[in-house]
Amino acid sequence: MKTKFxxxxxxxxxxxxxxxxxxxxxxxxxxxxxxxxWPKCFGYYIPPTEITELQFKPNHDYKKGVVIIVDxxxxxxxxxFTSKENLNLSNWEPYTAHDYATxxxxxxxxxxxxxxxxxxxxxxxxxxxxxxxxxxxxxKRFLMLSIxxxxxxxxxxxxxxxxxxxxxxxxxxxxxxxxALVIVAVLLYLIFEAKTSYKNQKFDKLFKIVLIGATxxxxxxxxxxxxxxxxxxxxxxxxxxxxxxWLENPEIDFYIHRTLSIIVLxxxxxxxxxxxxxxxxxxxLKL
Numbered sequence: 001m002k003t004k005f006x007x008x009x010x011x012x013x014x015x016x017x018x019x020x021x022x023x024x025x026x027x028x029x030x031x032x033x034x035x036x037x038w039p040k041c042f043g044y045y046i047p048p049t050e051i052t053e054l055q056f057k058p059n060h061d062y063k064k065g066v067v068i069i070v071d072x073x074x075x076x077x078x079x080x081f082t083s084k085e086n087l088n089l090s091n092w093e094p095y096t097a098h099d100y101a102t103x104x105x106x107x108x109x110x111x112x113x114x115x116x117x118x119x120x121x122x123x124x125x126x127x128x129x130x131x132x133x134x135x136x137x138x139x140k141r142f143l144m145l146s147i148x149x150x151x152x153x154x155x156x157x158x159x160x161x162x163x164x165x166x167x168x169x170x171x172x173x174x175x176x177x178x179x180a181l182v183i184v185a186v187l188l189y190l191i192f193e194a195k196t197s198y199k200n201q202k203f204d205k206l207f208k209i210v211l212i213g214a215t216x217x218x219x220x221x222x223x224x225x226x227x228x229x230x231x232x233x234x235x236x237x238x239x240x241x242x243x244x245x246w247l248e249n250p251e252i253d254f255y256i257h258r259t260l261s262i263i264v265l266x267x268x269x270x271x272x273x274x275x276x277x278x279x280x281x282x283x284x285l286k287l
Contacts, residue, residue, distance in 0.1 A: 001134050005142070006194035008128040012149075013187040015121035020180055022114040027229065032168045033100050034111030036067075036074060038161040042103075043067040043076065047112045051103050058085045067095065074101045097165040118160070122153050128190075139193065145186055152183050170230040174223050181219065201281035207274055214267040217260055224257040 026032055035041035042048055043066040054069045062077045069075070070087065074095035081091050095101075129146035136143050159176045166172055231253065235246045247254060275282045 001131060002138070002194050002196065005128055005131045005135060006191055008124050008131060009187055009190045009194065012121060012124040012128065013184065013191065015117060015124065016180065016184055016187065019114065019117045019121055020184075022110075022117050023177070023180070026110055026114050027173075029107065029110055030233075031104075031107035031110035031114075032173075033102070033164065034104065034107030034109070035115070036098070036100050036164065037076075037095065038164050039115070039157075040065065041108060041112050041115075047108045048103070049105055049109075054103055056083070056087045058083055062091075068092070069101050069103065072101050073099065098167040100167050115160070118153075118157065125149055125153055141193070142190065145190055149183060149186050149190075152179065152186070155179065156183065170227060173230070174226045177222060177226055178219070181222070202278065204274070204278055204280055207271065207278075207280060210267060210271060210274075214264060214271065217264050217267070221257065221260050221264055224253055224260065227253045228257050 026034075035047060037043065042054060043063075048054055051069075054067065056068050056070065060083045062081055062083060064077055064079045066077045067074050068077075070089075070092075075089070075092040076095050078091055078093055083091070125146075129143075129150050132139075132142040132146040156176070156179050159172065159179060163169065163172045163176055228250075231251055232246055239245050274280070
């Protein structure tokens, strides 16, 4: 059972990594508001591909929760009904979470794939949580950490909703990213603890201290990176796509982020060199 548990956690880890990659693509392409509502996308489980699907149609059967765009604003159907020749706003209510009402097919599907991967990642997490019940006598922490991961995924999904509702508030994006890393850390720990055999490694106190320091600085780098990215987004809104002007007068976060990137690189090079020199045994760690 432990072997099957470990393999299932590995599957979950791969899917979580794919979610993180998809999230990075969402950020790079500016697709965060590709689906302006949550958990559906413009009120559909499978999002639209053309703007005409979001325009009012006469004599059309509408389902409750379906979204259309009217005068650059989102309108949500109050219930199931068949439309008449003219738009009757009494059948609709404004979407009040935010005022973003732009449809871009690419952005919509990039964001949708990101959400879909997140949902798929939840399946193996639920499976290994159930499996951990049978490992309770041997490894009680497996069940506790598995349950924590389930709640963490639920919290992460809720965070995703708040990110959309806030129209991509920077601090919420940062929390969203950090939470993903917490889930990765728990999964890696479960994989390591579920191993049936272990390779002996030498202990080096200095190596451990520097490794912890490098990990903490990497986390800080990620947080700062989200802030720098947000600053660039704000620059694009104010001055357009003149890249030479984006960082003409950057905030202090940019300089800290740039300096820390060099420090993190040097620390990791030092860790690699010390591991090789002292033959600590971390060359081929297998998950």
